[in-house]
Amino acid sequence: MENQELLQAVDIGPWKLRTRIAMAPMTRGFANDLTGTVGEEVVAYYRRRAKDGVGLLITEGITPSPRGKGTFGVPGLYTKEQADSWRKVTEAVHEEGGTIVAQLWHVGRLTHPDLLGGMAPQAPSALQAEGLVHKLRKPFAMPEAMTIDEIRELVRQYKQAAKHAMEAGFDGVEIHGAHGYIIDQFASPVTNIRTDSYGKDREGRLRLMKEVLSAVGEVVGMDRVIIRFSELKDDQPGYRWQEPEAELDAYLTVFREAGLGVIHPSTNSFLKPVAGGLTLHELVRKRWRGALIGVGGLTPSSASDAIHAGVIDLAAFGKPLLANPDLVQRLRTDQPLIPYEPSLHLKQLL
Numbered sequence: 001m002e003n004q005e006l007l008q009a010v011d012i013g014p015w016k017l018r019t020r021i022a023m024a025p026m027t028r029g030f031a032n033d034l035t036g037t038v039g040e041e042v043v044a045y046y047r048r049r050a051k052d053g054v055g056l057l058i059t060e061g062i063t064p065s066p067r068g069k070g071t072f073g074v075p076g077l078y079t080k081e082q083a084d085s086w087r088k089v090t091e092a093v094h095e096e097g098g099t100i101v102a103q104l105w106h107v108g109r110l111t112h113p114d115l116l117g118g119m120a121p122q123a124p125s126a127l128q129a130e131g132l133v134h135k136l137r138k139p140f141a142m143p144e145a146m147t148i149d150e151i152r153e154l155v156r157q158y159k160q161a162a163k164h165a166m167e168a169g170f171d172g173v174e175i176h177g178a179h180g181y182i183i184d185q186f187a188s189p190v191t192n193i194r195t196d197s198y199g200k201d202r203e204g205r206l207r208l209m210k211e212v213l214s215a216v217g218e219v220v221g222m223d224r225v226i227i228r229f230s231e232l233k234d235d236q237p238g239y240r241w242q243e244p245e246a247e248l249d250a251y252l253t254v255f256r257e258a259g260l261g262v263i264h265p266s267t268n269s270f271l272k273p274v275a276g277g278l279t280l281h282e283l284v285r286k287r288w289r290g291a292l293i294g295v296g297g298l299t300p301s302s303a304s305d306a307i308h309a310g311v312i313d314l315a316a317f318g319k320p321l322l323a324n325p326d327l328v329q330r331l332r333t334d335q336p337l338i339p340y341e342p343s344l345h346l347k348q349l350l
């Protein structure tokens, strides 16, 4: 069968996954905007994909802090009430035999006081992003450069949210260190012009990521932590790593030192070469023996090829899993996939 590799069961660290198919993290905006809790329709949305046979579900971005929210309807994991609401999701997924990790997402400067109870966005440096806030359609506001104490508080917030995630029954946590959000803002010399130990050089810029991983690993267990990282920035379309290989070496050193087992490099074009004719995932694979999640415009056929070639261990699908809640079933029975249509899939949870 064509999709045999994708449909194989696989053990990744402590997780016994029914297939090599992962659901990519996707913000949907259906949480209660005031309380950051999720309700029955969100439970049904994740249950449906678990029932279909998705191996690993990664949730939409969930904010660990009231100041980490970048659009309306983003759920949180900073209150007990929020954690209790997620428990219904994890129970439903487990009833269907699935595995689910919570993605923790803090947007840093890519937001506005209207979404933060009147407070300014936080960032490594007081540099304003260009562009408009998602749904709010106002320009990104000027952020405040964080003090060392505020950075320590942020790390504490990640740790508390991770604790809540485990209390809510999640099987692990993914740290969103990609796409130009706060951890990535610290990692990039374009958004981080600090001269203290959280900036200055590559090691300093990656320090927040390192501290968040270690704090979250303490409460979750490092074998249940995934990091997502990328060259891609949601607010800077043309952004490129100056030295892709040196940049990747620095990231991977942090991941090895933290003791991570699973990493999730993110791109929108899985097959596009990044350096030396190699794609992002090929470059990472040359340097990384642990588990690797592929993503970015994958089709069942390109995903199967990459698994077969040993480039990736799991294939994450985003838009295809919005359009096809029964994606796994379609692959098992050789049915074609329904194309994704933003107008339909962003308005309702199917």
Ligand SMILES: Cc1cc2nc3c(=O)[nH]c(=O)nc-3n(C[C@H](O)[C@H](O)[C@H](O)COP(=O)(O)O)c2cc1C
Binding pocket: 024, 025, 026, 027, 028, 060, 061, 103, 105, 176, 178, 179, 228, 266, 267, 268, 295, 296, 297, 298, 316, 317, 318, 319, 320
């Ligand atoms: C509606 C939507 C929401 C998304 N939200 C997130 C998010 O919260 N966190 C994240 O890391 N990536 C997010 N992404 C990116 C996806 O995880 C994925 O990397 C991207 O869609 C490429 O995969 P695909 O081509 O299979 O859709 C989002 C993508 C879409 C389409």
